[in-house]
Amino acid sequence: MLSFTEENYLKSLLQITLENEEKNGAGTNELAAHLKVKPATATDMLKKLKSKKLVDYKKYGKISLTVAGRKYAVEIIRKHRLWETFLYKKLSFTWDEVHEVAEQLEHIQSQKLIDRLDEFLEYPEFDPHGDTIPTAKGELKISFKKTLAEVADGQSCKMVAVKDNSADFLKYVVKVGLGINNNIKVLSKESYDSLLTIEVNGVVSSVSQKFAQNIFVVCPPDTMKPTSKTKKR
Amino acid sequence: MLSFTEENYLKSLLQITLENEEKNGAGTNELAAHLKVKPATATDMLKKLKSKKLVDYKKYGKISLTVAGRKYAVEIIRKHRLWETFLYKKLSFTWDEVHEVAEQLEHIQSQKLIDRLDEFLEYPEFDPHGDTIPTAKGELKISFKKTLAEVADGQSCKMVAVKDNSADFLKYVVKVGLGINNNIKVLSKESYDSLLTIEVNGVVSSVSQKFAQNIFVVCPPDTMKPTSKTKKR
DNA sequence: TATAAATGTTAGAGTAGTCTAACAAATTTT
DNA sequence: AAAATTTGTTAGACTACTCTAACATTTATA
Secondary structure, three states, X not given: OOOHHHHHHHHHHHHHHHHOOOOOOEOHHHHHHHHOOOHHHHHHHHHHHHHOOOEEOOOOOOEEEOHHHHHHHHHHHHHHHHHHHHHHHOOOOOOOOHHHHXXXXXXXXXXXXXXXXXXXXXXXXXXXXXXXXOOOOOOEEEOOEEEHHHOOOOOEEEEEEEOOOOHHHHHHHHHOXXXXXXXXXXXXXXXXXXXXXXXXXXXXXXXXXXXXXXXXXXXXXXXXXXOOOOOOO | OOOHHHHHHHHHHHHHHHHOOOOOOEOHHHHHHXXXXXXXXXXXXXXXXXXXXXXXXXXXXXXXXXXXXXXXXHXXXXXXXXXXXXXXXXXXXXXXXXXXXXXXXXXXXXXXXXXXXXXXXXXXXXXXXXXXXXXOOOOEEEOOOEEHHHOOOOOEEEXXXXXXXXXXXXXXXXXXXXXXXXXXXXXXXXXXXXXXXXXXXXXXXEEOHHHHOOEEEEOOOEEXXXXXXXXXX
């Protein structure tokens, strides 16, 4: 069983690699900055995680997670996002309040707890920020999460979350006929003021850029397995 | 903000004092045994907690919580019991599974979380073990929790929890007309086999001792304020 | 390609919490 | 009340994680 600290290092490494798909690994300074510790501290921990076979690391080299390390990290992300969903959906926390508490809850050790929580929440796909929740099997779909404002002309997407929790905004969302899991097609985008014309359930509406920036959507979801070793060659 | 460890020391001290109302304070060995550490370790921590004004302690003397320390400890107990209730009621954990996970969850730092959880659970009075849950104001009712088998002839009590979670037992409970919060009057107790005759909602039934040992009840609840300083003299 | 800049590592030290071993005080027994 | 036992404390050491300061390696730049 890993300590909170070790878990945080694994989680940061996964987050860094997810943010930069093209990169081959993280750097010590980068990792240290992500965890808000000094590089020297990160070096020490990397040696420890290496000895536990959770990271691939050698002096002055790039850092990456081993298969076991990645699996562990995905579990932490899963816990984090399930707790965020719980706080948001069941305890009426707002979009911006969930993260801090989930940072603590993600370290609770109990497989049964997380399985039951998943069930209780009815196996949610997305957390309140629109990020995908890894499955119990450790599958992490990479969602190309963006705001509706970033969706290109003619493209379709699915609403996964809101960024603004004010009553005004949420009423407006309902008025436009939008809701979680609705499919949205962007019919056109005005170049002058970025006014969007969208179609939801066959209904066409116009929404401002400000509005669109507060709606999170995913475009074409893609599955990424927890490891590439399962691939046959 | 206190560390997990410091919180555990305060919690243990409160638990020890609650278990022995008549005693004037805990001893170092007793506290150390409760926390599964060595006495030397406890001595060190006591000095630290004393410097934070959370315990009253002097060399070779009895240990007790200050008003501030007790307040903190009651909050931890409150969190623990609310989480147990959540696990039991919402995530279908059994009576005996909740404690271990609640030991972890009780240390999560978020006032909003615990207030919302309390609301979500509809302000429960008792946890799955039949122990009272301190209120948001820090009031801890001392319940004279016992099993139905221990209730004296002629006495009345209220059912607060079950000890056995098997389907067989729970079906039996329903059959006898029992449920959480029901008032039970013990009409008579057979001295030979402890068979109980009880009255619930005007209906009289007979239950075995084995059955009665798996029902938790409270008899005459008594309120105990978080501090005795509020008493005027 | 030599030098400067950026990046990463090592050594030594500090804090929190734990331990063991030796000692000190309080309590119980005779 | 003296001795024995129990209880509690001190001193020194260990682990996990962190830091700063000095040094080493790699990369970028002139």
